[in-house]
Amino acid sequence: MGEQTLESELRFTEGHTTPRNERLLRELAKAIEESPIEPNRFNLSHIIGAGLTGLAAIVESSSFAVAQDSKIVYPPGAPKIASDYLDTWGFLRGRYGYERTLGPHTGIDIDVLIGHPVLAAADGVIFRSHWSNDSGWRIVIEHGKDVDGSYLRTIYLHNDKNLVAPGENIKRGQIIALSGVSGRMSYDYPHLHFMVYKGPTQKYSEEWTHVNPHEYWVDGPYRITCFDTSKGYQNSSIRFTYPVECKLPNDKNLNK
Secondary structure, X not given: OOHHHHHHHXXXXXXXXXXXXXXXXXHHHHHHHOOOOOOOOOOHXXXXXXXXXXXXXXXXXXXXXHHHHOOOEXXXXXXXXXXXXXXXXXXXXXXXXOEEXXXXXXXXXXXXXXXXXXXXXXXXXXXXXXXXXXXXXXXXXXXXXXXXXXEEEEEEEEEEEEOOOOOOEEOOOOEEEEEEOOOXXXXXXXXXXXXXXXXXXXXXXXXXXXXXXXXXXXXXXXXXXXXXXXXXOOOOOOOEXXXXXXXXXXXXXXXX
16 A cells, blocks of 8 residues: 555545445554554554554654653552553544544553452542542542642543542542442543642632643652552652552452
């Protein structure tokens, strides 16, 4: 297939999938699977559903995603991040049959199956545990004031089931939900969308903004920290452990 032919296909199909385009999609999907991109980052059915326009955007953004991944240090057994903070994705087709354009990603999408334990990233109080049409079953945790005087919240979206209620005091590593695909913006892709928000006052205002979760891991920036019951965690500053259950090195099921 000539480069010019492929380019014209990507430019003019506008997301409509014909039998010929489907063949082209499968060829490109195969190329993606054989590339250095994280295994299982893209599901073939999602690629086919996106159409060639969507795939073009995914291919274009994949090099950025790989570059971001190169910064991240994963401990053994930690589920991988499918879409990182400030990633830019193109067109995706959701269960409702329309396409959307996503701007810079406001959190991280952790690639876990439906029913995977979602953990509190630090001690705090459940501020919200409720349903949103876009986010599905969501949880917001208030973690209080950090050493710099700012206030921090973590947000957990697309859960299959929430296990906590507003006002509950929770501990780091406590199971607060089971992951899922709930909400319009999950686009039928099982994952946990995890966000960190920062503000100058305890009460939410327009001055609150999302921040990079990778700057807040216990082990240091971009060093994902799995929760471990055998470890103690300092309270001098608010730092987070991974909000999903990891298979730690002493877990007999790690290599299964």
